[in-house]
Amino acid sequence: MRYVVEVHLKPEVSDPEGAAILQAARALGFDFLSDVRVGKSFEIEVKEGTEEKELEVLSDKLLVNPVVETFRIRRDDD
Amino acid sequence: MRYVVEVHLKPEVSDPEGAAILQAARALGFDFLSDVRVGKSFEIEVKEGTEEKELEVLSDKLLVNPVVETFRIRRDDD
Numbered sequence: 001m002r003y004v005v006e007v008h009l010k011p012e013v014s015d016p017e018g019a020a021i022l023q024a025a026r027a028l029g030f031d032f033l034s035d036v037r038v039g040k041s042f043e044i045e046v047k048e049g050t051e052e053k054e055l056e057v058l059s060d061k062l063l064v065n066p067v068v069e070t071f072r073i074r075r076d077d078d
Numbered sequence: 079m080r081y082v083v084e085v086h087l088k089p090e091v092s093d094p095e096g097a098a099i100l101q102a103a104r105a106l107g108f109d110f111l112s113d114v115r116v117g118k119s120f121e122i123e124v125k126e127g128t129e130e131k132e133l134e135v136l137s138d139k140l141l142v143n144p145v146v147e148t149f150r151i152r153r154d155d156d
Contacts, residue, residue, distance in 0.1 A: 004084070006082070006084075006119050007119070008119065008121060018120075021120070021140065021141070024140060025136060025140055028139065028140065030132070030136050030140075032124050032125045032128040032132055033122060033123070033124055033125075033136075034123045034124060034125060035121075035122070035123035036120060036121070036122050036123075037120070037121040037122075038118065038119075038120055038121075039118070039119040039120075039121065040116065040117070040118060040119060041084050041085070041086065041116075041117040041118060041119035042096075042099070042114060042115070042116055042117075043086060043113075043114070043115040043116075043117065044111060044113070044114050044115075045111070045112045045113035045114075046110050046111055046112065047110045047111075047112060050110040054108070054110055058103060058108050058111075061106065062099065062102060062103055062106065062108075063099070
């Protein structure tokens with residue numbers, strides 16, 4: 001069973017890396033972008049029978065800085 | 079319209095950051111994990127009418143190192 005935990009900065013936190021990518025993309029002619037935000041994506045393989053709740057606890061304790069980041073968990077069936 | 083471009087190391091490329099997280103998680107008692115891989119997640123806001131194909135070109139040129147990374151694009155409707 002595989003899950004993906006996606007971690008992003010909260011909307012009110014500024015993201016200089018995303019801003020730099022946006023600027024570089026526009027300089028290269030990609031004018032269809034209006035915003036870019038950079039985050040992390042954790043691909044996590046878990047043992048059968050693991051509940052999503054357990055992954056939430058793990059994310060809170062180890063993967064996310066709750067002061068500036070939020071996260072989403074989704075099952076990855078690809 | 080928002081898309082997420084998820085970038086991960088290819089399976090054959092070693093991921094020391096993921097390995098460190100796996101080890102730390104087990105030391106904290108999270109024994110339900112069998113593998114952790116760390117990647118990036120780009121949240122990209124695009125203008126109406128932008129096609130996914132254009133995002134593929136952007137990802138290839140600017141966001142991904144095709145030698146060691148792969149990517150997936152998905153529409154983000156949350």
